[in-house]
Amino acid sequence: MKKADKTNTIKALLGTLLASATILVALVALSALFYPKDNRAEYGVHDQEANGVLGEPENSLDVLFLGDSECYCSFSPLQMFEDYGFASYNLGTHSQRMYYGNSLLHRATEHQKPRIVVIETDTLFRKFSISSTMFQMMQDALPVFEYHNRWKSLVPEDFTQEPVHTYFNGAKGYIARFAVNAADDEGYMDEEEEDEERLERIPRLNKRYLQYMIDYCHSIGAEPILISTPSTVNWNAKRHKAVEKFAAETGVTYIDLNEGEHKVDIDWDADTSDSGDHMNVSGSRKVSDYVGAYLAENYDLPDHREDEAYANWHDQLAWFHKQVW
Amino acid sequence: MFFNLAFFALVLPFSVLAYAVAPRRLRWVVLLGISYYCFYHTSKKLIVFLVATTLSCYLCGLWLASIMDKRDAALAVKGAKRRAVREEYKKHMRHVVALAVIFNLGLLVTCKYLGFLLSVAEPLLSLAGVATPIEAPRIGMPLGISFYTFMALSYVIDVYRGSVKPDRNLGRIALFISFFPQMLEGPIGRYSHTAESLTEGKGITRSNLYQGTLRIFWGIAKKLIVADRLNAFVETVFDGYAEFDGGVIALAAVLYTIQLYCDFSGTIDVAIGIGRIFDVHLPENFRQPFFSRTASEFWQRWHITLGAWFKDYVYYPVSLSAPCKQLTSAARKRFGIHYGPLLASSVALFCVWFGNGLWHGSGSQYIFFGMYYFVLIMLGGLIEPVAISAAERLGIDRDSLPYRLFQTARTLAIVFVGELIFRANGLGAGLEMLSSIAHNFTLGAFSRWDPYHMHLDIHDRNIVIAMLVVVFVIGYLKEHGLDVSAKIDSQSTLVRWVVLIVLILAIVIFGAYGYDYTPVDPMYAQF
Incomplete structure (x- = not known):
C-alpha cells in the first residue's frame, strides 16, 4: 500500500470511529432526555402496571411472576400476601415475548433480590424474531429507542430532572377480570391418538432465552419455576409435554395447573372471563391460592404480615377487598 | 430477512466486510452466497423456483448462442441465401425465447395467479361436469418472483435481440437474477446494465x-x-x-x-x-414523479424500471409486429398522421397496461387500475391537438408557470384517484369510496x-x-x-x-x- 493510501485509510478509519462515538454519545444524551422522569403512564412509561415494580422498596419482594396476559390475570400477589405472607410482584404484560420478560426481569432485579422467579409458560410459545431481541437489547441499553416518541410531549423538566419512581401498583401487577364467559373444557388436555408421541416445539430462540433466563435466575440466587395456568384456549397436552421435556432436561421445576397432581379445580362455567382464554377474579383466586400454598410449603419464604415495613400492603389489601372481591 | 434490524445490523455489515476482505476474483461469489442465503432464509424450499428460473434462462442463453453460432457458420458458406438463412435461424431462436417465456411466466402464474385462474375456470369446469370447488395447492410466493422473473426474461430476450452476449458463467447469471438488495422490490435491472459490475469485484x-x-x-x-x-x-x-x-x-x-x-x-x-x-x-x-405534467409522464418517472420493461418487451414488439404495422398504415390513411398511429398504438398500449395491472395482482382493482391509465393516456393523446389549438385561441402560454402548475395539479388528481382504486379492498370498495x-x-x-x-x-x-x-x-x-x-x-x-x-x-x-x-x-x- 502506498504511503498516501495508508494515510487515507487511517484517516477514514479514525473518522468512522469518531463519528460512531459521536452518535453513541448523542444517543446516550438523548436517552437521558427521553427517559420518563417518573414510572407513571402520564410520564410516558409503557406497561405501567409491570413497571410499578420500580416503585417498590429495595429488596422487598420474594417472588416475581413473568409472562403474558395468562400471568397477570392469574397470579394475585396481594392474595398470596394475605394468605401466606410472602411478598410478590406480577410482571406480566400483554402478549409478552420472552425478550421483553427478560428485560423486565433485569429491570426488576436491579433493586430486588427475589428468591423465586415464576415464568408462566404461555409466553414460551410466542414466536419472535432475532430482530426483536436485538431491538429490545438496544432499548435496554439506550432508552431513546423505546421512548423516542416522547419528542411529542417533552417538557422543560425533562432536560433537568433526574428520573424518580414514585408510582407503585396497588394490585402489584395483577389485573382483575370480572366478566364471566363459560368455556367448553371437554378434552382440552386429551392426547389425540395420532399425536401421542408428538409435542409442540418450543421455538428455538425461545428455548435459548429461557435457558438464559434460568441461568440468570441462578446467578442472582433465585429459583426459576415454570407454571402453566389453566386455559382451555392456550394450553394442551402437546404443549405440556414440550415444557415437561424441557424441564426434565434442565432440572427446572414445572407445575401444570391444568392436569395431573397440580391440577386446580377450575369451574369452567364460572372461573373464566373469555371462554377459557383467561382466568377471571374467581379463577385467579383458586390459582393464587394453590400457587401461594405451593410456594409457601416448598420454599422457605418469609412471612411479612407482621412486618412494619409492609404496612402499606395491608392498606392495599383493604382496597383490594373493596374493589376486586 | 430484508428491511429489519437483523439485516441492517448483521447481514449487511457482514456482507460488506466479507466482500472487502475476499480476493477480488471471489467477491462476486460472496455476493452470490449472501443473496442465496437471504433468499433461502425468506422463502425456504421455494428457492427451487429461483433456481429453475436461473437455470432455464442460463440454458436458453446458451441454446441461443449455439443457434447463433450455427447461423453464422451457415452465413459464412459462399452462395448462401443470407436472408433465408437468417429467417430460418431466427425462427429457431424465437422458439427458444418462447420456451423461456412460457416456462418462467408459467412459474409466475403458478405461484401468483393459480387461485385466481381456478376461480375463473370453476364455472366452466362445473358446466363440464368437473367437481368444484377446486382448491388451489398452497405453494406460496417466492420472494420477489415478479421482479426476478422479469429480469431473467429480459436477459433471454436481449440475447435473442443481440444486445447482450450469451453468458457462459452460470454464477454471473445467478447473481444478476438474485442480487440481494433488489430481490425485495427491484429495481428491475437489465443484464447489460448491472451484470458486469456485479462480477467486477471492485473494492469498497x-x-x-x-x-x-x-x-x-x-x-x-x-x-x-x-x-x-x-x-x-x-x-x-x-x-x-x-x-x-x-x-x-x-x-x-x-x-x-x-x-x-x-x-x-x-x-x-x-x-x-x-x-x-x-x-x-x-x-x-x-425521478420526482409528482412534478409530472401528464399521466404518461408520471409513468416515466414512477416505477421506471417496470415501465421500461413493458415498453421494451411488450410495447415495441406488439407495435412493431406485422399486423400492428399494417393497422398503423391503414389507420394513418384514414385518420391522418396524428390519430392514425395513435389508434394503432392503442393495441400495444392496451397490452402494456393490462400487463401492468395484472403484474400487481389478479384482483379486479389492479386490472381496473391498469385500464384506468390506459384510457387516460389514450385520451391524453386524442385531445392533445384540441388542447393545443384551444390554448392558442385563448392566448394561454402552455409553458407558463400557472399552466404548468395546473397540469401538475391535474396529474396529481389523476394519480390520487388511481392510487385510491389500487389500494382499495376490491374494485367495488374503490368505486364506493370515489362515490x-x-x-x-x-x-x-x-x-x-x-x-x-x-x-x-x-x-x-x-x-x-x-x-x-x-x-x-x-x-x-x-x-x-x-x-x-x-x-x-x-x-x-x-x-x-x-x-x-x-x-x-x-x-x-x-x-x-x-x-x-x-x-x-x-x-x-x-x-
Whole structure:
C-alpha cells in the first residue's frame, strides 16, 4: 500500500470511529432526555402496571411472576400476601415475548433480590424474531429507542430532572377480570391418538432465552419455576409435554395447573372471563391460592404480615377487598 | 430477512466486510452466497423456483448462442441465401425465447395467479361436469418472483435481440437474477446494465461507502418517518371507509399515495445504496414523479424500471409486429398522421397496461387500475391537438408557470384517484369510496378530529409535513440539475459526517417504530 493510501485509510478509519462515538454519545444524551422522569403512564412509561415494580422498596419482594396476559390475570400477589405472607410482584404484560420478560426481569432485579422467579409458560410459545431481541437489547441499553416518541410531549423538566419512581401498583401487577364467559373444557388436555408421541416445539430462540433466563435466575440466587395456568384456549397436552421435556432436561421445576397432581379445580362455567382464554377474579383466586400454598410449603419464604415495613400492603389489601372481591 | 434490524445490523455489515476482505476474483461469489442465503432464509424450499428460473434462462442463453453460432457458420458458406438463412435461424431462436417465456411466466402464474385462474375456470369446469370447488395447492410466493422473473426474461430476450452476449458463467447469471438488495422490490435491472459490475469485484471505496450509506439512511428515513407513520390512518380509512365522509376518504387517498411513494422509493433507495457500496450501480426507479405534467409522464418517472420493461418487451414488439404495422398504415390513411398511429398504438398500449395491472395482482382493482391509465393516456393523446389549438385561441402560454402548475395539479388528481382504486379492498370498495368523495364531501370531520382513533395527531402531521418539505426541496433541486447527495459528498469530511449523523438521529427520534407503532413490511414486496 502506498504511503498516501495508508494515510487515507487511517484517516477514514479514525473518522468512522469518531463519528460512531459521536452518535453513541448523542444517543446516550438523548436517552437521558427521553427517559420518563417518573414510572407513571402520564410520564410516558409503557406497561405501567409491570413497571410499578420500580416503585417498590429495595429488596422487598420474594417472588416475581413473568409472562403474558395468562400471568397477570392469574397470579394475585396481594392474595398470596394475605394468605401466606410472602411478598410478590406480577410482571406480566400483554402478549409478552420472552425478550421483553427478560428485560423486565433485569429491570426488576436491579433493586430486588427475589428468591423465586415464576415464568408462566404461555409466553414460551410466542414466536419472535432475532430482530426483536436485538431491538429490545438496544432499548435496554439506550432508552431513546423505546421512548423516542416522547419528542411529542417533552417538557422543560425533562432536560433537568433526574428520573424518580414514585408510582407503585396497588394490585402489584395483577389485573382483575370480572366478566364471566363459560368455556367448553371437554378434552382440552386429551392426547389425540395420532399425536401421542408428538409435542409442540418450543421455538428455538425461545428455548435459548429461557435457558438464559434460568441461568440468570441462578446467578442472582433465585429459583426459576415454570407454571402453566389453566386455559382451555392456550394450553394442551402437546404443549405440556414440550415444557415437561424441557424441564426434565434442565432440572427446572414445572407445575401444570391444568392436569395431573397440580391440577386446580377450575369451574369452567364460572372461573373464566373469555371462554377459557383467561382466568377471571374467581379463577385467579383458586390459582393464587394453590400457587401461594405451593410456594409457601416448598420454599422457605418469609412471612411479612407482621412486618412494619409492609404496612402499606395491608392498606392495599383493604382496597383490594373493596374493589376486586 | 430484508428491511429489519437483523439485516441492517448483521447481514449487511457482514456482507460488506466479507466482500472487502475476499480476493477480488471471489467477491462476486460472496455476493452470490449472501443473496442465496437471504433468499433461502425468506422463502425456504421455494428457492427451487429461483433456481429453475436461473437455470432455464442460463440454458436458453446458451441454446441461443449455439443457434447463433450455427447461423453464422451457415452465413459464412459462399452462395448462401443470407436472408433465408437468417429467417430460418431466427425462427429457431424465437422458439427458444418462447420456451423461456412460457416456462418462467408459467412459474409466475403458478405461484401468483393459480387461485385466481381456478376461480375463473370453476364455472366452466362445473358446466363440464368437473367437481368444484377446486382448491388451489398452497405453494406460496417466492420472494420477489415478479421482479426476478422479469429480469431473467429480459436477459433471454436481449440475447435473442443481440444486445447482450450469451453468458457462459452460470454464477454471473445467478447473481444478476438474485442480487440481494433488489430481490425485495427491484429495481428491475437489465443484464447489460448491472451484470458486469456485479462480477467486477471492485473494492469498497470511501466515496461509495459514504454515498451508499447516506442513500440507505435516506431511504429508511422516508419509510420510517413518513410512510410507516401514515400507515395506521390509511388502513383505518380504507378498511372502514363506510364510516367516513368523502373529505376523510380524499385525505386518505392523498396520504396513501404519499405513503406508497415514501415506502417504495425508500426501499429502492436502500437497494440502490447497498448496490453503491459494492460499486454496483442499480437503475433509478423514481425521478420526482409528482412534478409530472401528464399521466404518461408520471409513468416515466414512477416505477421506471417496470415501465421500461413493458415498453421494451411488450410495447415495441406488439407495435412493431406485422399486423400492428399494417393497422398503423391503414389507420394513418384514414385518420391522418396524428390519430392514425395513435389508434394503432392503442393495441400495444392496451397490452402494456393490462400487463401492468395484472403484474400487481389478479384482483379486479389492479386490472381496473391498469385500464384506468390506459384510457387516460389514450385520451391524453386524442385531445392533445384540441388542447393545443384551444390554448392558442385563448392566448394561454402552455409553458407558463400557472399552466404548468395546473397540469401538475391535474396529474396529481389523476394519480390520487388511481392510487385510491389500487389500494382499495376490491374494485367495488374503490368505486364506493370515489362515490363518497363525489357525493359526500365535507370537511366536518377535520374540525372534530380524534387523533387517537385516526392515529394521526398534530405532531405527526407536523413531522410528516416537515419531512415532505425536505423531500420536495431535494426533488426540486434534482429536477433543476443539482444532486444533493453528490453535493454533500463533495463537502469536507466534517460536513459529510454531520449530515449523516443528523439523518441517523432524526430517524431514531422521529421514526414511527417501536412501542407505539406496528411494523410495516415494504409495501411492494407483496407484488
